[in-house]
Amino acid sequence: xxxxxxxxxxxxxxxxxxxxxxxxxxxxxxxxxxxxxxxxxxxxxxxxxxxxxxxxxxxxxxxxxxxxxxxxxxxxxxxxxxxxxxxxxxxxxxxxxxxxxxxxxxxxxxxxxxxxxxxxxxxxxxxxxxxxxxxxxxxxxxxxxxxxxxxxxxxxxxxxxxxxxxxxxxxxxxxxxxxxxxxxxxxxxxxxxxxxxxxxxxxxxxxxxxxxxxxxxxxxxxxxxxxxxxxxxxxxxxxxxxxxxxxxxxxxxxxxxxxxxxxxxxxxxxxxxxxxxxxxxxxxxxxxxxxxxxxxxxxxxxxxxxxxxxxxxxxxxxxxxxxxxxxxxxxxxxxxxxxxxxxxxxxxxxxxxxxxxxxxxxxxxxxxxxxxxxxxxxxxxxxxxxxxxxxxxxxxxxxxxxxxxxxxxxxxxxxxxxxxxxxxxxxxxxxxxxxxxxxxxxxxxxxxxxxxxxxx
Numbered sequence: 244x245x246x247x248x249x250x251x252x253x254x255x256x257x258x259x260x261x262x263x264x265x266x267x268x269x270x271x272x273x274x275x276x277x278x279x280x281x282x283x284x285x286x287x288x289x290x291x292x293x294x295x296x297x298x299x300x301x302x303x304x305x306x307x308x309x310x311x312x313x314x315x316x317x318x319x320x321x322x323x324x325x326x327x328x329x330x331x332x333x334x335x336x337x338x339x340x341x342x343x344x345x346x347x348x349x350x351x352x353x354x355x356x357x358x359x360x361x362x363x364x365x366x367x368x369x370x371x372x373x374x375x376x377x378x379x380x381x382x383x384x385x386x387x388x389x390x391x392x393x394x395x396x397x398x399x400x401x402x403x404x405x406x407x408x409x410x411x412x413x414x415x416x417x418x419x420x421x422x423x424x425x426x427x428x429x430x431x432x433x434x435x436x437x438x439x440x441x442x443x444x445x446x447x448x449x450x451x452x453x454x455x456x457x458x459x460x461x462x463x464x465x466x467x468x469x470x471x472x473x474x475x476x477x478x479x480x481x482x483x484x485x486x487x488x489x490x491x492x493x494x495x496x497x498x499x500x501x502x503x504x505x506x507x508x509x510x511x512x513x514x515x516x517x518x519x520x521x522x523x524x525x526x527x528x529x530x531x532x533x534x535x536x537x538x539x540x541x542x543x544x545x546x547x548x549x550x551x552x553x554x555x556x557x558x559x560x561x562x563x564x565x566x567x568x569x570x571x572x573x574x575x576x577x578x579x580x581x582x583x584x585x586x587x588x589x590x591x592x593x594x595x596x597x598x599x600x601x602x603x604x605x606x607x608x609x610x611x612x613x614x615x616x617x618x619x620x621x622x623x624x625x626x627x628x629x630x631x632x633x634x635x636x637x638x639x640x641x642x643x644x645x646x647x648x649x650x651x652x653x654x655x656x657x658x659x660x661x662x663x664x665x666x667x668x669x670x671x672x673x674x675x676x677x678x679x680x681x682x683x684x685x686x687x688x689x690x691x692x693x694x695x696x697x698x699x
Contacts (some may be wrong), residue, residue, distance in 0.1 A: 310577075
């Protein structure tokens with residue numbers, strides 16, 4: 244990735260979110276092997292008391308309305324079922340085009356003005372700022388009060404830009420701690436307990452470690468920042484002038500982070516790779532592995548007797564991860580905005596999210612849905628939901644693209660022994676410089692084409 248800092252940052256984060264999108268594919272596989280394996284929705288018998296009915300609103304579909312939905316292939320079982328329910332109740336025909344969440348905004352920028360885009364799209368908040376500032380999507384104003392009251396505050400924040408709600412949250416994605424029940428029966432609640440266990444378990448010469456996480460990557464190391472009072476941007480991730488990545492809490496958290504190399508994971512940052520720790524955990528050489536829910540099926544297929552728990556508390560504070568939230572968004576170019584808004588609300592309410600969990604394993608953002616006893620009794624789903632509830636949503640503003648490369652580099656330097664305060668100060672300055680440069684470039688008018696170099 245030998246591009247500019249901004250481009251590299253966007254590319255790094257895009258690759259990360261592409262990995263996160265595998266969550267739904269994994270969850271689909273989970274249905275055949277564990278909780279969630281039940282036929283439901285249209286024509287099936289659900290374990291939930293699902294009620295699909297007209298929404299409590301005066302909003303009605305436009306005469307002759309039909310809708311096109313963009314969603315990923317992995318979400319197909321749910322989308323097909325919810326489209327059928329919506330059509331039966333509202334008489335609006337709905338079709339779906341398979342399109343990955345990472346690809347939707349780019350295609351939407353071209354197809355929207357041309358009248359070729361979907362009426363309703365789904366994506367995560369890292370694309371929201373771009374879409375909202377360009378006027379590509381409509382605010383969620385008709386159902387704003389209900390959305391704010393029904394969904395986790397973290398999800399509402401992720402679906403908002405400049406304090407305006409745009410999205411209709413559907414599902415959450417974050418990471419937590421997998422632990423091998425054959426190696427450790429009770430997951431440690433604190434990092435100090437992890438250190439104590441590591442003293443009895445670690446055998447580096449045999450690649451045997453108590454605890455592994457992706458230390459070189461800021462996304463996965465964020466708990467050491469966020470749990471201690473650090474943050475990316477102030478005002479709930481909306482103020483790029485207020486960067487909290489080198490405040491006192493962040494520095495203290497990074498000092499704890501640095502100490503773990505000696506205490507639990509005595510290897511260099513360059514030797515910590517996701518595929519290596521995945522293999523070691525699958526083989527029973529790692530007792531605890533902090534990673535995302537998209538690895539559930541991998542570990543099941545490997546025969547690991549695992550559980551999932553929140554990341555251990557850091558410095559006396561509950562761990563705070565970074566999270567992604569997928570939401571529906573209504574196109575500003577839709578010919579049928581009423582019908583599109585009704586669908587987005589209908590396909591994100593309590594019954595819809597329970598159906599989504601049952602068909603794909605998606606973890607709800609809807610608070611009442613998440614508290615359903617069936618989901619609460621699902622150790623994996625409830626653990627990830629608990630971790631999500633204590634997470635910080637990755638900011639949605641465009642300036643976030645300037646964060647990832649400097650902070651990834653900072654994680655490597657601190658892990659490998661550099662002074663945490665100095666490294667964080669330098670990283671924050673690089674972030675400020677990148678944001679300022681991007682702002683200047685955005686203000687410059689496009690250069691006129693040089694006719695002397697035209698090929699005719």
